[in-house]
Amino acid sequence: MIFSVLTIFPDLFDSPLRDGIVGKAIGERKISVDLVNIRQFATDRHATTDDRPYGGGEGxxxxxxxxxxxxxxxxxxxxxxxxVVLLSPQGRLLRQDIAEELVDPSGQLILICGRYEGVDERFRRHVDDEISIGDYVLTGGELAALVIIDAVTRLIPGVLGCRASAENDSFCGNLLKHPQYTRPRVFEGQNVPDVLLSGDHHKIGEHRFLAAVRQTLQRRPQLLAGRQFSAPETALLQRHGLWPEIEALLNRGERQ
Known part of the structure; x- marks a missing residue:
């Protein structure tokens, strides 16, 4: 099986890929791991791979x-x-059944390692799947890529492995990150939402909050059961027709 890893820090993989079960599997040619440095595909002299987000914000x-x-x-x-798999906190939570799903001894996994505050939302159209290794914050997707390589390699026939279950934590605030955008303003025919260019920080905040709630409802609704919404947040969700669905989740969580 081939693992192709896109990263801006390929050196982080040196030791983990030399040692243990993964190193043995590479030595026995049951798997191969190809590291691709994303910086080599930047076009400016500084090899820039990141930029400030439209609408302002951290990171x-x-x-x-x-x-x-x-x-x-x-x-x-x-x-x-x-x-193609993007390592992302917005992805499916890695479990043993997902690791088994990814096993293909004659196949190939292309793993994309995000960094900083995430990737420009418009890149997601090039991705087949998104996977998270847990509800906590890492500095980048490299460790997550190594976890997937390890978990999948153990399941390849002929490689000694074991099965294990994962414990899940909760995201801070119990909301997924809202979609992020950076330069260019138009990419592959897709525009950055106008509100992020308005300079109105109140409207930007509301837009991002609503987008985060919608993302969470769509992808990880169970997270919302543990969130406390303020009165202004509740009013905003009511105005946009999202509150009935959230209220049902909260009531369900109280009964459990």
Whole structure:
């Protein structure tokens, strides 16, 4: 099985890929791990892979262009069944059944390691799946990629492995991150939402809160059962028709 890993820190993989079960599997040619440096696909002299988010806010966001170029390069030699996975807190929570689903001894996993505050939302159209290794914050997707490589490698026939269950924590605030955007303003025909360019921080805050709630309702609704909503938040959700669904989740959580 082939693992292709897109990262801005390929050196982080040196020791983990040399040692233990994974190192043995590489030595026996049951798997191979190809590391692709995203910085090599930036076009400026500083090899820039991140930029400030539109609408303001903390941190930096990974730009879409270097990510897409790196992925396109990998796809030129990828196996037909290759699957592109973005390591993201908004993805499916990694469990043993998902690790089993990813096993394909003759297949290929292309793992995208995010960094900073995440990736530009418009890159997600190039991804087949999103996976999270748990409800906590990491500095980047590299450790998550290593976890997936380890969990999947153990299940490949001929590789000694074991099965284990995962314990789940909760996200701070019990909401997923709202969609993020950075430069360019238009990418592959998709525009950054106008409100993020308005300079109206109140409207930006409301937009991001509502987007985060919608993301959570769609992807991880169980997280909302543990969140306390303020009166202004509740009023905003009522105005946008989201409160009945959330109230049902909260009532369900109280009964459990």
């Amino acid at each position: 930096m966001v990974m730009k879409p262009e270097p990510l897409v170029r790196a992925l396109q390069q990998v796809r030129t030699t990828a196996r037909p069944s290759a699957r």
